[in-house]
Amino acid sequence: MSGNSELQLLAERLRRTRESMKLKQADWCRFVGIGPQAWNNYERGINRISIDQAIKVCVATGVSLDWIYRGQLSGLPIELATTLQGKIVKKSNRNVGD
Template identity: 60%
Template sequence: MTRHDRDNSLDTVAGRLKRTREAFKMNQADWCRLVGIETQAWNNYESGRRRISIDQAIRVCQATGVTIDWIYRGLMNSSLPPQVQIELQKKR
């Protein structure tokens, strides 16, 4: 893990959100339906215009199995589906 991966800056968190969605091979509209977040809000999170709130991050975690540690700190753990872990590691 690089220092950048552990960074919790707005841009870095936004990048992890985008990498996560892409790891699931979903476009923004389908992803937003899955996680229950408005498309415009998600676009703001993913582009770094706004930081995802803890409540919205929990929705992502509940719908996908990713963790708060991954979203905010870049820490992966073994609870992620194996294929998602592989895809996230490819995108580093």
């Protein structure tokens, strides 16, 4: 997989994580302690989130670095893992008819 595709998948996981917690970007940024411009760039795949910033997300939400960087749901809080899994299934079902 190319670096750009990996960056887009990472950005999508960050967006899904925020949306799963039902927070708008501004509220999310206050919650995790990351500036809005930086976060917007992470979600859009313009910049790759740093380990330090990713750890802030982990501490605030309970997600793991494995989820953020590798997409592995194991080890996440059950409610969040279930919500994220549902978003993944819905997205793949939408792509079937494309």
